[in-house]
Amino acid sequence: MTSPPSLSARLAALCLAPVGRHARERATLHILDWYGCAAAGAATATGAALWTGLMLPGRPGEAADPWHALLFDAAVGNILEMDDIHRAALCHPGPVIVPAALFVGRRLRAPGTAVLDAIVRGYEAAIRLGRAAGAGHYRHWHPTATCGVIGAAVASASLLELSGPATAHAIGHAATRAAGLWQVRLEPNMAKAWHNAHAAQTGVQAASLAQAGATAPAAILEGEKGFFAAMCPGADPHAVLAPTGDWQLHDTSIKPWPACRHTHPAIDAALVLRERLPGRQDPPARVDVATYADALGFCDNPMPRNPAEARFSLQHAVAVTLLHGEPGFPAFAPEMLQEPTVAAWRARIGPSLDDAAQQAYPAHFGAALTLRWGDGRVLEARLADARGDPERPLAPQAVAAKARANLAAGGWPPARTDTLVAHCLGLPMTSTPISLPHIPLPTEVLLS
Structure with missing residues (x-):
């Protein structure tokens, strides 16, 4: 008798569904929002410390390229608490999934449409896992990292054009490395940003391992020593596959203010x-x-x-x-x-x-x-809901205005900002390789 498909296999198949124009257009707003959040976060003392700390050990100023760029991009997007959030998943998908997808997209010279599809699919995986993980997981674990790593793996797998079974292995590799403890929010420290950096890099590497033929546990999510059993007391694993009316990206909130x-x-x-x-x-x-x-x-x-x-x-x-x-x-x-x-x-x-x-x-x-x-x-x-939630969404013009203000606060000149905004908003029509930049380190600390 053939065993039923594992939860990771079914999640992979669900996430690899075709992505339509409406979802792609929404994804452009989340890319633009992430750029603003990350540029402002890079202009903080935490951003400066991370930039230096992510260099090769014992070689100040020598970047461990190309991973340094990805790690820094993923680390700075959440520093100032302006990143997007899915309420039911208690997860901030953008700071992990967007830089991971852009990183792989640049390496593959992928078109804008492929990057947007990857982001939509990555959000779907992270959010579905976060919804299933529930309050018991949130009590001690940082879902942006623990669920975001799986979203980054699915986004990377999408860009690598992996099959459903291979994407399930990417999910398995990512889930075995899921981490991020909430002690970071109980005392002054800079470690929360490192959660996101680790999750983005691990997600990319998980998909690369799967592409190379490296296998992962099939039951990594629902198994007796898997993700839900080990990290999610009171979880509802079946919620991973619960029917929804649309991509979960559309149910993700964009924050208007720099606070939790x-x-x-x-x-x-x-x-x-x-x-x-x-x-x-x-x-x-x-x-x-x-x-x-x-x-x-x-x-x-x-x-x-x-x-x-x-x-x-x-x-x-x-x-x-x-x-x-x-x-x-x-x-x-x-x-x-x-x-x-x-x-x-x-x-x-x-x-x-x-x-x-x-x-x-x-x-x-x-x-x-x-x-x-x-x-x-x-x-x-x-x-009942805050501004920026799906019930009270920010208009695209408001998202662009937020991004422009954050980019300016991060030291970006107006001309460079104009180019970035135009490129982001044009991604749904882009069949040429993306040329969106990494986040640079400003010459001085501009924000606290």
């Missing part, structure tokens, strides 16, 4: 209430932020010590938004953390669990914000 996505519903609600505030001279006595448990677990931090912690602070994000409007990079700079008025407002903000938001999570990221004055006045706003 768990803060964004509260930021959005703060923007709503800011329009109704009586003024800074009449501050509320208390600000209540009610949201879901993971937002509290990741972002309940009333006294952030540095910009990285500020990007994971509900109190800081809401305070600067109520005071200054839409939060850009300056909202999380050291000067803003130390600003007395911001600190005073942070102290008034109390996060709590909201039952409605918790029940909707992770399919929806919601929050309620309530401002209370001592004389009994109350202002309230509740949002």
